[in-house]
Structures are given as C-alpha cells and as structure tokens.
Amino acid sequence: MIRGFIYDREACVGCEACVVACSIANRGEAAVPWRHVFTFNPKRLPDLPVFFYSLACNHCIDAPCIPACPATAYSRDPVTGAVLLNADECIGCRYCIWACPYDAPQFNDRSGTMEKCTFCTERLKAGEEPACVAGCPVDALTFGTIEPEKSIRASGFPESPTRPVLKISGREPPPIPDTSYRFSLNEKEHANINRPATGKISLRKEWSLLLFTLLVPLMTGMLARYILHPAPLSALLFTGTGLLAILFSLLHLGRPLRAWKALRHVGSSWLSREIAGFSVSFALSLLYVLLPNKPAPGIALLVLWLVTLWTVDQVYRFATRKWLFLLHSSSVLLTGLLWISIAWMQGYAILFVLLIKTVLYLTRKMALYRYERVKYIPLLVIRLMTLASAGFYLLTGPAYIPLLVAILFIGEIADRMEFYLEQEISGISASFSAWFKN
Numbered sequence: 001m002i003r004g005f006i007y008d009r010e011a012c013v014g015c016e017a018c019v020v021a022c023s024i025a026n027r028g029e030a031a032v033p034w035r036h037v038f039t040f041n042p043k044r045l046p047d048l049p050v051f052f053y054s055l056a057c058n059h060c061i062d063a064p065c066i067p068a069c070p071a072t073a074y075s076r077d078p079v080t081g082a083v084l085l086n087a088d089e090c091i092g093c094r095y096c097i098w099a100c101p102y103d104a105p106q107f108n109d110r111s112g113t114m115e116k117c118t119f120c121t122e123r124l125k126a127g128e129e130p131a132c133v134a135g136c137p138v139d140a141l142t143f144g145t146i147e148p149e150k151s152i153r154a155s156g157f158p159e160s161p162t163r164p165v166l167k168i169s170g171r172e173p174p175p176i177p178d179t180s181y182r183f184s185l186n187e188k189e190h191a192n193i194n195r196p197a198t199g200k201i202s203l204r205k206e207w208s209l210l211l212f213t214l215l216v217p218l219m220t221g222m223l224a225r226y227i228l229h230p231a232p233l234s235a236l237l238f239t240g241t242g243l244l245a246i247l248f249s250l251l252h253l254g255r256p257l258r259a260w261k262a263l264r265h266v267g268s269s270w271l272s273r274e275i276a277g278f279s280v281s282f283a284l285s286l287l288y289v290l291l292p293n294k295p296a297p298g299i300a301l302l303v304l305w306l307v308t309l310w311t312v313d314q315v316y317r318f319a320t321r322k323w324l325f326l327l328h329s330s331s332v333l334l335t336g337l338l339w340i341s342i343a344w345m346q347g348y349a350i351l352f353v354l355l356i357k358t359v360l361y362l363t364r365k366m367a368l369y370r371y372e373r374v375k376y377i378p379l380l381v382i383r384l385m386t387l388a389s390a391g392f393y394l395l396t397g398p399a400y401i402p403l404l405v406a407i408l409f410i411g412e413i414a415d416r417m418e419f420y421l422e423q424e425i426s427g428i429s430a431s432f433s434a435w436f437k438n
Helices: 017-025 095-099 121-125 131-135 185-190 207-228 235-251 256-263 270-290 298-315 332-344 347-371 377-395 401-422 427-437
Strands: 002-008 036-040 051-055 074-076 083-085 106-108 113-115 141-146 166-169
Touching: 017 036, 017 131, 131 141, 207 235, 207 270, 207 298, 207 332, 207 401, 235 256, 235 270, 256 270, 270 298, 298 332, 332 347, 332 401, 347 377, 347 401, 377 401
Parallel strands: 002 166
Antiparallel strands: 002 141, 036 051, 074 083, 106 113
C-alpha cells in the first residue's frame, strides 16, 4: 500500500482547476503544463456521453521511463516514491515520451529538456497535499493510500502493465448508443477528444531520425561491398556518410552538447545501445578500411553492423502500434540485409529479401486498412512501383547495380516515410478511440 492520486471520474466537471493549481505551484519550473484534462465529446454532441480524465505523471511502480532514459536522468525519490527527472542530466532525446504509455513527460522547446510532474515532492515531505489535489474544488482529485493495480482497466484509459500509482473511481460512462443514423464514424471520431492525435513519433518531428535510419543500413551495404568483393571503397565517402548520420542523430536532441551522456545506460536503454553499437561499428569499420593489417575479420564486422541495425529497430518498440509486428517492410535490419545482398551481387538473395519486404508491406497495409482509410497514396504508389520495378529488372536480365540501387533507395525512402506517418496517433487518443468504436 502506497500513497498516490485517487481520481473520481464521476465527480470531475472538467473545470481544469487542477491544471491551474499545478502551473501556479510550479511556475518557477513548469514551462509547459504537467497536468492535462482530457475531455470526451467536448462539443457535447447529443446521444454521446461526456466525461473527463485529469492526468499527470502516474509515478508507476514499474516506470518504463527510468530504464529507457539513455542518460539516467530519471530516478525514484526514496521517501515519496515519486519518479523525478533531473533536467541537468537530460539530453532532450524525447525517448521517455515514447516509453511512457500516458504521455506524461513534456518537452520544453526553450530549454531543450524534458519536464514532468514531481508529485509535489517537497509539499508531501512537509505533510501537504499536491497542488493539483489542493486546487480541486469538487474533490474529484484526492491523494491517499492505494494498492497499485497491475493494469488499470477503465473506459478510455490506456492499459499498461506499469502499475500506475493511481486509482480511478466513479461509475463507468454509459455505453455508446447506436448513433449511426445521426453521425458518421468520422464525425464521431472528430468529437472524440479535445486535442489532436499527435502520436508518439511523427515524420515532422523525427525527419532527422528518418535520414539516420536510411544512412546506417546503407553504410552496412557499402562495407559489405568492400568485404565480400575486393572492390574499392572511398574512405572519404564512407567517413562522410557516417559523420552525416551522426549529425542527423544529433539534430534530434534538445541538448546535443550532452550527447555523450547517452552512453550511460547501455544495460537497459535501447537508445543507449543503439548509440554505443553505431559508435563501435563505425570506429572499427574506419580502422578496417584505412589500415593495411585488418584489425578484425570482415564477416565479424558485418555481424556487428547487423546487431547495430537490430538495436535501431528495437528503439522503436515503444512507439510502434501494438498490433504491428516489430519486423516490418521498412525495418532497418531488413533494409541492411537488402543492401548486403546487393553488395554480394546474388540475384536470388536480392529477390528473396525483396519478396519478404513486399509481403510485409502488403500485410502492414491490410492491417492498417482494418483501422482506417489508406492514406499517403503517392508514397504507396512509389513504394509498389519500386518493388515491382526492381523485381522485374532482376528477373529479365543482368542488373545494372547503380540503377537498381537508385530504384530501391527511392522505395526505401517512401516506405520509411510511411512508417513514421503511420505512427501519428497518441496513446491517450487511441484509447479513447478504441472505447468509442466499441
């Protein structure tokens, strides 16, 4: 039994006094709101229920942000149990947003670091309630002793096995009546929640990561060409590509000068593992290319690059929609295998990887079609055309490798862009949408 937030959904009137109280109490620290009130059916459409959720950080027992942070900026207060963020250690990678199922951490554009609810730790130690609790005029939000559940099952609330320190009380919202004769599904979805579904990741926010995830497997293919066939490899081109990949990864950080801190949490953070893997692979590859006496067997170096590509894919395990397989057509590991097969100059190997990519791509699109209309038609057309063109090109005769690489690289760009665009749905909004459609 520990102390945490108790939220009475039936008593809440959506006045946002808790949000105001939090902002006032933390005005010296909070540049962005730490608590939000989410409203179902904010337009008060008839026949549809109206209810609210006042949410901040739930200070989960199994908080995923703590092991996910590559810079070890998160810790737990031993007295209050609060999950706290040290802004001086934060590098602004935003990975904790991906890890958190409740979208609790907030990014401060001015400081380039994350912010989040502190549980009003100092107030608790002084025997006072958190500011949001003290500011609620209807006692919908209180603070007391609770037994954290493994996963809270409540309509509209995201389910996660993180054991949030939160208790939701009050009657369940009434079931959705049959309103098909009054509203289209699209209209009801737009009435769903009081903010757009911005998503864990998006193409607009992660464009630099998209370029990074395209360059790293390409570097693997460049090295494979040099190892599998004694073909010349420009050290300047390989080094420039690697430095460009590093630059794009740094552009994503809010505090790029603190990037070295990302190596602190290799034991549990996939982002830290990705950075460590790329750094080691890149350094050893430069030695392999530049030194006459090779410091390592070439095949072992390729295996190391494949492990690095796998860690890149693992970074996205939090952000990818749960019903999608982790292995998808734009998987960085699979793309690396494609470039290796091209470097190997084995037509059947290239066709085999292309066949896997095609099947996974079509499977992904059919799965998406179950949930929403197919979007991004131009990218879909480009992707299908490049897959078909590459397959036809390989089956009809000897392939001109530079042209084949150009065709496939265009297709990989389109596929990776689609992958980012498909993730643009927030955890909170998705949960509301799922309840609404049920």
